[in-house]
Amino acid sequence: MKNLFITILLFTSLCLWAQIPQTIDYQGRLADSNGNYLNELVSVDFLIYDMDTAGTVLWTETQDVNCANGVFHVQLGVVTPLPTTLFNIAAPWLELIVGGETLAPRTEIASVPYSLKAEDAHLLNGLSSTDFMQATTDNWVNTAGDTMTGQLIVQDFVGIGTPTPGRTLTVNSTGPDPIQWQVNSSPVGQLGSNGSGAGGLYLYDNGPITAKVAANGNSYFNGGNVGIGTDAPTSELTVAGTIESTSGGVKFPDGTTQTTASFGDITAVTAGTGLNGGGTTGAVTVNVDVPLVLSSTGPVINATSTGYSHAIFGENTGGSDYSGVYGVSNTQDYYGYGGRFVGGYRGVMGLIYPTGSYSYRGVYGSVSGGSGTNYAVYGYAYGSGTNYAGYFSGNLRYTGTLSGPSDERLKENIQPFKNALTKIKLMDVHTYYYKQMEEEKQFGLPEGKQIGLIAQELEEILPALVSDNVHSYDKNEGVEGAEKDVDIIEYKGINYIGLIPVLIEAMQEQQQQIENQLQLIEELQQQIDDLK
Incomplete structure (x- = not known):
């Protein structure tokens, strides 16, 4: 194609409509490189850039224009609407591409098309003028009795009763209660002062004050529960987290105050109201330098474990021969079990994992003294099934005498x-x-x-x-x-x-046979001697 040239005849925005136009009128005249004006239908690409060369395309559309003696007329924006933000830049530039050939240079869009910007002239930051409240001065509203509906949006500090607010909302009043909340003309809350500069928050419930938060006095809640870290408190104060005290302590109903983390002497526990608690992890540790003495007419310790754990666990970490668990029951002669264990699988289990070369005992029994019959270890098996009073899987050694019952008084049908x-x-x-x-x-x-x-x-x-x-x-x-x-x-x-x-x-049978044979030999020998 021959090189084309364009002559701009008119670049304007038509204002023939009652509303602000959304298009730009554009007229031009196309001629080839020999100066011959075109008389044909050509396809033209219209592009608007933010710079006279290179830059970014802000808008584009393609139209088929009919040239008569080179002259054509189009309305930009009829194919692709022109965005209202198009003319927010300092100088937009128009570029034409005719039949695939880019015409240069670009043409700056003059001030007339800026009338498009008037479309949103009634908007401020995208908001309609009806969204703003009128004021007689720049920063002051003093219209007593006026009311408004809808939302009030303020981007800066707001002052009530003061022309110099120092915070997002500053309220100044000569009375003791500058702020009050009402429902159906009845007060439900109040933020005020006692007149000496100390403020307070008051909440009402059908007349009387139900809660008070004071800056320099007593604060209280009349009824209900308070939750910290939870929206479902189950007691007067429910805290879902850690309670920290840097001074003072916890005061109990008996008038005593606990000020340290260590526990004091437990002098008494009332049944049903004493020590209790629960949890699924961790351990409860009681550190005492003296014996922990418990007494009861029933079980002294009643422990239950529902998992793979020990109901009662005792451990001695010292280096001496002390016991992890030590039990004494009634030191009176002939009564009491030092330890009694009942299990669905094993009643007593002793385990030793030795690491040295000494003598170790998994289960050890010892008894001495007295004039009665004593058993260091006693086992008793009875009933149906396969029962063993003692079963040893491995070598069995003993010193002393191993005896079993053989008394005639215990036997019958003796043969x-x-x-x-x-x-x-x-x-x-x-x-x-x-x-x-x-x-x-x-x-x-x-x-x-x-x-x-x-x-x-x-x-x-x-x-x-x-x-x-x-x-x-x-x-x-x-x-x-x-x-x-x-x-x-x-x-x-x-x-x-x-x-x-x-x-x-x-x-005995063999000995009898030997004696019989000896007697027979003697008799035969005698017969031989008699024959001589």
């Missing part, structure tokens, strides 16, 4: 035991090794080469000396908070002590 030697001859003695099981099964079988009988074989010969036994263990033993996973191992055991009477009888 001689015969053919013991024959039964002994049927027994096979074996050497063997125990299978080693996982430690978690807590079976405690001995290691090394063993000598003994096989229970199943002995059961065919002397079934009375073989018993069915059960070893139970918890797979999760020692895992804090874990559910119990109890399994059992069924096995046959041999009463080796019960074999002793059988061996005695067998030896």
